Amino acid sequence: MPQLQTTYPRPPxxxxxxxxxxxRRTVASFVEREIRPNADAWEQDGxxxxxxxxxxxxxxxxxxxxxxxxxxxxxxxxxxCVLAEELAKGDSIGTAVxxxxxxxxxxxxxxxxxxxxxxxxWMAPAIAGELIGAIGVSEPDAGSDVAAITTRARRxxxxxxxxxxxxxxSNGTRADFITLAVRTGEAGPRGISLxxxxxxxxxxxxxxxxxxxGARASDTGELFFDECRIPATNLVxxxxxxxxxxxxxxxxxxxxxxxxxxxxMERLIExxxxxxxxxxxxxxxxxxxxxWRHRFAEMATRLEATRLLAHHAxxxxxxxxxxxxxxxxxxxxxxADAVQFVAAEVLQLHGGFGQMxxxxxxxxxxxVAGFSIGAGTSEIMRELIARxxx
Amino acid sequence: xxxxxxxxxxPDPADPGQMDPETRTLKRDVKLILDESDSYGVExxxxxxxxxxxxxxxxxxxxxxxEVSGLRTALAMGAGSAVLVSDEALAGSDALSTxxxxxxxxxxxxxxxxxxxxxxxxGYTGTVPVQIAELLDLPSATFAKSIEIDxxxxxxxxxxxxxxxxxxxxLPCVVSVTAGVVEPRYPSFKxxxxxxxxxxxxxxxxxxxxxxxxVGWAGARQEIVDIAEAPAGEAGEIIHDEGDAHERILAFLDxxxxx
Numbered sequence: 001m002p003q004l005q006t007t008y009p010r011p012p013x014x015x016x017x018x019x020x021x022x023x024r025r026t027v028a029s030f031v032e033r034e035i036r037p038n039a040d041a042w043e044q045d046g047x048x049x050x051x052x053x054x055x056x057x058x059x060x061x062x063x064x065x066x067x068x069x070x071x072x073x074x075x076x077x078x079x080x081c082v083l084a085e086e087l088a089k090g091d092s093i094g095t096a097v098x099x100x101x102x103x104x105x106x107x108x109x110x111x112x113x114x115x116x117x118x119x120x121x122w123m124a125p126a127i128a129g130e131l132i133g134a135i136g137v138s139e140p141d142a143g144s145d146v147a148a149i150t151t152r153a154r155r156x157x158x159x160x161x162x163x164x165x166x167x168x169x170s171n172g173t174r175a176d177f178i179t180l181a182v183r184t185g186e187a188g189p190r191g192i193s194l195x196x197x198x199x200x201x202x203x204x205x206x207x208x209x210x211x212x213x214g215a216r217a218s219d220t221g222e223l224f225f226d227e228c229r230i231p232a233t234n235l236v237x238x239x240x241x242x243x244x245x246x247x248x249x250x251x252x253x254x255x256x257x258x259x260x261x262x263x264x265m266e267r268l269i270e271x272x273x274x275x276x277x278x279x280x281x282x283x284x285x286x287x288x289x290x291x292w293r294h295r296f297a298e299m300a301t302r303l304e305a306t307r308l309l310a311h312h313a314x315x316x317x318x319x320x321x322x323x324x325x326x327x328x329x330x331x332x333x334x335x336a337d338a339v340q341f342v343a344a345e346v347l348q349l350h351g352g353f354g355q356m357x358x359x360x361x362x363x364x365x366x367x368v369a370g371f372s373i374g375a376g377t378s379e380i381m382r383e384l385i386a387r388x389x390x
Numbered sequence: 391x392x393x394x395x396x397x398x399x400x401p402d403p404a405d406p407g408q409m410d411p412e413t414r415t416l417k418r419d420v421k422l423i424l425d426e427s428d429s430y431g432v433e434x435x436x437x438x439x440x441x442x443x444x445x446x447x448x449x450x451x452x453x454x455x456x457e458v459s460g461l462r463t464a465l466a467m468g469a470g471s472a473v474l475v476s477d478e479a480l481a482g483s484d485a486l487s488t489x490x491x492x493x494x495x496x497x498x499x500x501x502x503x504x505x506x507x508x509x510x511x512x513g514y515t516g517t518v519p520v521q522i523a524e525l526l527d528l529p530s531a532t533f534a535k536s537i538e539i540d541x542x543x544x545x546x547x548x549x550x551x552x553x554x555x556x557x558x559x560x561l562p563c564v565v566s567v568t569a570g571v572v573e574p575r576y577p578s579f580k581x582x583x584x585x586x587x588x589x590x591x592x593x594x595x596x597x598x599x600x601x602x603x604x605v606g607w608a609g610a611r612q613e614i615v616d617i618a619e620a621p622a623g624e625a626g627e628i629i630h631d632e633g634d635a636h637e638r639i640l641a642f643l644d645x646x647x648x649x
Binding site: 022079 | 404405462463466575576578579580581582583586
């Protein structure tokens with residue numbers, strides 16, 4: 001009988017150091033203590049606990065790449081990869097999304113473009129986990145086509161007055177602030193700006209908490225803005241440059257999705273090996289059947305290809321190398337395909353048990369469906385890769 | 391306030407090594423990690439130093455090789471420095487030898503308080519804390535669920551079967567802390583990087599003035615005479631309800647003396 005394996009034999013990565021390995025243990029221990037025991041409850045509630053942000057902040061998870069002056073750790077995207085890979089193993093992708101939507105999505109543009117005053121007021125407490133942040137771009141009629149957004153910010157003296165609507169906003173129902181894409185100018189790509197929007201602004205309203213297929217512990221909201229007045233000093237960077245800021249920071253978001261996929265595949269393969277080693281069919285364990293041995297080989301190969309692409313992209317993005325954008329598009333495209341393949345295979349392996357909600361398998365199966373959609377669809381990834389090639 | 395925390399580096403319980411059939415002890419030639427039961431003492435020490443507003447946590451540990459990876463974890467949590475007694479002659483040390491070596495290392499630190507776990511997760515003798523206290527001629531409090539410093543006195547809540555005792559010890563003293571009474575902080579990436587630059591004072595037995603013949607295999611006064619596989623868990627009893635299930639469950643619990 002083949003030896004039962006419960007730990008995926010992760011090969012050493014030439015992109016990571018011993019410090020990354022130590023940090024991986026920190027995150028794994030955090031997941032074991034703080035996330036997995038609460039995963040079922042948070043998936044039911046439709047959101048993880050607010051306290052989790054404070055705990056993640058204290059552990060330094062929410063500001064890995066940011067300025068130590070603001071409480072960050074001054075690291076690069078390799079650390080982000082390790083964090084996202086491990087957070088994804090807590091059997092609640094929604095929780096992982098909720099934390100990374102704060103640390104990578106809401107804060108990345110502020111780190112590069114916001115004024116020192118905005119950073120001190122919003123980034124520092126968000127890095128500490130005292131405030132929850134979100135990034136607000138998508139609208140009912142503008143998803144991948146970011147340039148089509150219509151939420152309007154009208155300049156009025158020293159203020160902007162904002163009206164419009166956002167949807168599919170992670171952390172949206174309880175964010176304290178939103179890094180918000182608004183139209184300050186003409187129609188099209190040059191009329192877009194970003195502002196820091198405090199959610200206690202009069203006229204702001206959270207609509208429904210959206211009932212999603214997967215990532216259910218991440219609250220996802222639709223947001224309404226009715227003549228909301230905020231100081232013009234909340235402008236991030238320069239007026240009219242918002243689209244450029246958004247597009248140039250999608251890399252981090254896409255990398256996080258690819259790293260989530262790596263972590264999920266490790267977890268699913270571990271669950272699969274465990275089950276296949278103990279489940280007997282026709283007088284022997286499933287793991288003895290060549291049909292499944294080879295399918296595990298295929299899953300592990302797709303996992304390792306994803307890991308290499310993701311780590312390669314992380315290295316290039318960290319070094320501000322132009323090919324980083326193409327590499328991260330490839331990483332996300334491949335990651336979504338690979339993790340959806342592995343989730344389907346591991347569900348198939350578990351047979352009837354794989355369809356039972358008491359196992360984490362169906363949850364992962366649902367969670368990864370969105371991986372080919374969020375942070376840029378696989379169709380958009382192919383288009384970006386094609387543009388870089390042709 | 392300087393708090394010495396005794397910590398042990400052990401084989402990862404999630405990936406345990408094997409028993410050596412010759413010595414009948416755990417093989418330790420694998421990567422060692424910080425014993426999780428020591429992380430509570432480290433956290434307790436850090437909180438006391440924070441409350442005092444000055445001083446630091448100093449780790450004291452011993453290994454037969456110069457392994458430091460477990461110490462780095464505790465340094466990454468926030469301990470300021472470490473004293474590591476590292477000597478090949480320490481292999482095979484029993485509990486009393488361990489206490490002698492740790493006590494000799496602690497003498498070199500100006501400790502206001504010495505914290506240990508109640509027992510290690512690999513040896514489980516649970517005798518080292520009081521042996522250290524005896525060797526250092528210090529008062530000892532065991533099974534602490536909380537420690538509060540008030541002037542020259544440590545106020546300790548000592549866990550008992552029925553509740554807890556409130557006791558006071560004059561400082562310096564040795565206190566063993568139970569697991570789960572504080573929530574150990576997570577070593578952040580910044581902490582992990584900072585730990586690399588924190589001082590680890592490596593000493594051999596000669597530096598401590600300890601005769602190698604009195605420790606390790608040579609000096610051990612305890613001998614493990616036999617080891618055996620833990621018995622496999624037995625199948626539980628399935629009670630089919632024929633109207634009397636509740637009575638049979640009560641009788642079962644009564645047999646276990648749970649009721």
